[in-house]
Amino acid sequence: MRIKYFAYLRDVTRVAEEHYITTAATAGALLDELCRRYGPPFAKWVLKPDGSLSEIAIILVNGRDIRDGVWAETPIAPGDDICIFPPVAGG
């Protein structure tokens, strides 16, 4: 799958996007894996202090926001495009 990182997350991952191979079957499991891989500087933007997924981080699977469906339980597959944004906004 292809994962794209944005805003602060790029400072941590040092890449804007990467091809990534995982056994994770859901978006939540993938995020846990990425948080372990990139550590607290990454995790602080996508997890709440209690370790659960932030409600205001924007995580897209093939352009669809996982919060519109089953959120952390959203199934993921090898060919997917994943976008991960920390909580940011504008207007």
Added chain:
Amino acid sequence: MNAWTGKVIRVNLTSGTITKEPLDMKAARAFIGARGLAAKMLFDEVDPNIDALSPENKLFFAAGPLTGTFAPNVGRYDVVCKSPLTGAIAASNSGGSFGPELKYAGYDMVIFEGKAPTPVYLWIKNDQVELRDASAIWGKEVPETTDMLRAETDEDAKVACIGPAGERLSLIASVMNEMGRAAGRSGVGAVMGSKNLKGIAVVGTGAVTVGNKEAFDLAAKDASAKIKAHPVGGAGLKAFGTDVLVNILNSVGSLPTRNFNDGYFPTADKTGGEALAANNLLRPRGCHSCIIECGRATKVTNPKFAGEGEGPEYESAWGFGADCGIDNLDAIIKANYLCNDLGLDTISTATTIACAMDLYENGIITLKDTGGIPLNFGNAEVMVEMVKLMGYRQGFGDKMADGSYRLADAYGHPEYSMSCKKQEMPAYDPRGVQGIGLHYATSNRGGCHVRGYTIAVEVLGNPVKMDQHTIDGKPELVITFQNLTAALDSTGACLFATFGIGGDELAALLSGATGIQYTTADFMEAGDRIWNLERMWNLTAGLSSNDDVLPERLLKEPIKSGASKGEVSRLNEMLPVYYTLRGWDGNGVPLPEKLQSLGLA
């Protein structure tokens, strides 16, 4: 008097007389200030059927009761008049320090009537208010105008003025204050130009008092803490500015591309807030009392587009970027600087260029029309050049200086104008984000995002998330945002404060500042009242439900690529529900009982 200063300056430019009046406190209580109160006064004083560029139009520079207090993010004021672009009511909101300075000088608003026989500017220093000759300044761009007015008055003066675009009555001209802050939309700069009014310089040494100091202190501390604790208000906007939205909207397939021919721009990342922060950002910049600092002080070193100034924010980066098929950030920033200097609205300028490119690519206009300029999508040099030509109404720029609707209509194809009520739509594709389309169509000032920013919920999930692609619950969402924003704008607070606080906190701030108790329900009702008053003014001006529409392209041509591929706007399903929920009849006219309940009957 607390929060409001209780005083209004009225300037008759025709006769040169200046009077000071007490503020109508009953109206202030019901319509709050700034946008709401000026709309109420426009409603009472100006026939909606006048020509917007005639001396009969009036121009209000209005601060709100919170403007200039020490609450967080309350540096805003509104410029209100009849819009020459839309024919509807215009209220363009700007930040910086001009609004607070007006309050410190002792005034809630300045009203301009008539037309000066020769160019003038208004100089306000506390009690002393005078009209001065501006003949030597007329013709100058915004930075030079600002410097000259400061040199003639006071080096600390806060200056609002027009540039060459406003002087030339461009229907998309802005009013600029402190050089880089814009009351951008709806052509308010042209109204200023039509009155031969070049600028206002103000110095105030007073203060804004509050009615209940203890309650206000508490409310201000609470609001500050909530904004600071919020990931967006506290850090996100400062680091990346609003331009961080480019990648978000592109990723969800709703970044209007090449004049809304698509909703996805493959190289958009080159124009986003991340690229801006990495390559061009000098430092973040904030308005008066701002603890967010979304403003961008930037620099371009590329000799072709070199310069230093403010911007771009998201809308400008998108307009001169994806909407023109351009991914050259240096060129985008340069175009933004030029708009600031010439006094042009960035959204309408950019999207008018995108419209011209669309007309050109489809053979509706040719090199013969453009004076030999190839207006292809993606041509960054030409895009920058067109901004200059528009600001000075030179060559083909003259035809483009009145916005995309007049341009496309002149060539028999108004459907190429991506506008609502003849005002260009901003940077969210209504085919991919359903609620914002309903807002564009019903916004009282035409295509505009900031009066009903449903993107916060539909895309950002802030404070809650709704699916951007569905229409369920969207009419309710649009109405809530429209009412909240009408009330918020009227206080003098910045919309971005809502990334942290909402109606409860704003009502508490307003109560503490004024000493008058506003519940959250009172606050939201004031927003509803203001929205309905603006609607009534527009209906009398001749607008109707026929104007609550989106361009055909968005209703019939699906997005071609990206995550929202295949989608069209479902406006026509949402609109009747919206009317009913608003308490309006099937033609979008407020019912008598609705008006009665809001005290507007």
